[in-house]
Amino acid sequence: MDLENLRYKTIKEVSEWIEAGQICPEELTHFYLEKISSDPKSKDVFTEVLKNSALDSAKESKKRAKRGMRKGILDGIPISVKDLADIAGHLTRGGSSLTDTKKAKKNAVFVEKLYSEGVIILGKTHMTELAFSGLGLNPATATPPNPLNEKLVSGGSSSGSAVSVSRNYCLASIGSDTGGSVRIPAAWNNLVGLKTTHNIIDLTGVLKLCPSFDTLGPICKSVEDSHFLFDAMTNANFQKPTKLKPENFKFLVIKNMFFENIDNDINNSFNIAIEKIIQSGATVEYKNLSEIDSAFEISKTVFPAEAYGIWHHEIEKNPEKMFVPIRERFRSGRDIAACDYIFSLHKLLELRMSFLKKVDGFDAILAPTSPIKPPSITQLLDDHDFFTEKNLLALRNTRIANSLNLCALTLPTKTDFSGLMLMGRPNSEVELMSIGLSIEKIK
Template sequence: MTTDIIHQTAEELGKAIARQDLDPREILEEYYRVIDSNPVSSRIFTTLTRERAFREAEFALQRSKSGKRLSPLDGVPISWKDLYDTHDYLTEAGSLLLKGRRPKADAKVLQIATNAGLVCIGKTHMSELAFSGLGLNPNTGTPPCINNLDAVAGGSSSGAAASVAFGMAAAGIGSDTGGSIRTPACWNDLVGFKPTHGQISLEGVVPLCSSLDTVGPLCRTVSDASLLYSTFIQKDPIDLTHTSLKGKSFLILQSQSVEFIREEPRMGFELIVEKLKDQGAIISKEFFPEIDQALALAACLYCVEGYSTWKEAIEASPDVMFAPIRDRFLHGKEYSGDDYLSALRELQSLRKTLNKKTGGYDGFLLPTSPILPPNTERLLNDREFYTTENFHALQNTRVSNLFSWPALTLPTGVPSVGISIICHHNEDTRLLRLAKAVENAISVQSA
């Protein structure tokens, strides 16, 4: 049974624990065996929380035996991106600026997860201070992509994705400010869910841009994403049964800013779009200048807030940072307060306009990433290549962040290619049900 543990979903592991077919300690031991035997694990995990994890697994076992499980995922081991405060464990957010930082309490969302019985297996590497979509971090660790060990995993939740893809955790908890859950999930053939901003607490989460930062899971299935989301918002599990695409209307969002796409991502996206049509979905395309206008504001909005958050630490020790990320932060100095407030007002207006224009659709579609994961060494040695690839890695995903829409990426069956399903603000339940129907359609296509 243990040889099959790492291939099971979080939901399946939870059910096996409930039936007492699996001991939570046995599950944990198998994940640690994989971690200890794989040489890339040190590039995926910053810290392994073994003592805490085995204590939590023991408690989960006792609850299972007494019929007092706390949630459907009670006893399931998951990883946490290294920006979630973890009591008495290093939490450095991928930056030497925070070297040696040991929080005195867990992040609120980690507390909620622990109270639901989830087991914290360890902390995962990430882009420095979460400010890159590539996952390249020469200062602390760069996780590899499951499909190409010479390529980056995607960022900023790079280790979160790799921990699941390499069979080292049942799910990984990341964060998403411009695509940092969905890009690495896409490149590692996982499900990645960015809920609506504000749905899940950011208390105790090291910030990048608090106005956009979002907590979310990277996992193997929509059901896993839904269960984790329900756990974090402390609600009953969402009913994902009886989902259908028949008669559902999807809009492929188009603009000059999201027009660029390379061959493999285009093929994978178009393959699934045709499958959705076969399942009865109604799919149309429309060009929206509001997307271009919003994306033109991104540099000001992200860099000003990011620099404002980290100004003192960066100015005190600029040389300890990875230069491309440091320079993105410093770009925030080039804008005035009036520039930022003007951009924010314009974005709010664009949100109202685009929401009104798209109100009649069930959901939207985009290729998750228009590129495949780039080569690690070339990113390190070619600054222009780094800049271009980082821009394209977040090109499509930032749309959802800027318009405050929930979004979920699904693997298409083409390696490192994902399709994103998007809904309007706070339509997270609708999104998860639509995504389940799309996942079912993809499974039919793959069978």
């Protein structure tokens, strides 16, 4: 078996090989570890490779497979984890030199759940500084170059997570998404990314950014794979997504804001995807909704206020250690009054209820994941104003789902860097993934 073909294989396919005895978890893990160690570019993807624990996990998984006692579909599957999650005995860096240098005493709750399913964690991945950028650039630690064009960024903040999958270092990765940090790198690496509803996955043991909006989610190669990981991290025994008939779907495209300053190729790719969805029998309606613009404006207050509130002590102790545009984005929350923050947060809760009433009857909202392609690494480093402009634009579309507490899924299209985003009601991940399964191959 040519293991290089794993690049094109999903978790389900590899798990079936393990079940049939065609490959063992130990062989699989050795392959990935060798691939990582032999590729100089991997140092810009992984902050740390967990070789010993990965091999130990693989040996145990191999024993279970031989006895016909696998824990489930994820048993023996190698993945990576974004370096903002605690793994016992290892540092949690958060893409920054400001973080605590003490090793974690125990695993993050979601990490423990993955281990309990037999998942093999190969390593922790690089990310943007304290997760507060959607571009994937990090001069403070490392910038994972985009495998599709290494002169470009890979999207953030879960940059290393996406690149670890697209460079075939592992089968999937777990990232975080506060404003788009799973979906943007997934889209810019032609992958699937799931943004989950706030608090549906336990965040204990995960570095905070904006506690009212932080979420975890998988980056992988298929909608089905995203469900396997989502199910493992929640342990809630959700119903499995089911492929549905597209002619039963009713979708909404919200016209305002999502298409402003959009790249022509991305706009064309979105329109082609919508046309194919319509041809499959689905209904698509177009509307303007004022809640979108209002939520976006409010996010300019609540996100920086929470981020600076969480990190201001560390930032102001050593401000010179931070990349200037990210430091100043944090500091934009410094002068936001508590009364303005609380008012904005309550206003956002009202908008969420109003929005859900207006989209009642639609199965999902469709939008381009990001309106732009990944910018040049060099230009972002050289021009801080350019960085700020592109960062806010990259995050604009995705941040709406976080602001309104929607779950969201990005699917790759036929055009590189161009994701199709589906947004659904809070806690409707299974329904959203069922829709994703149905349109995954037709868009």
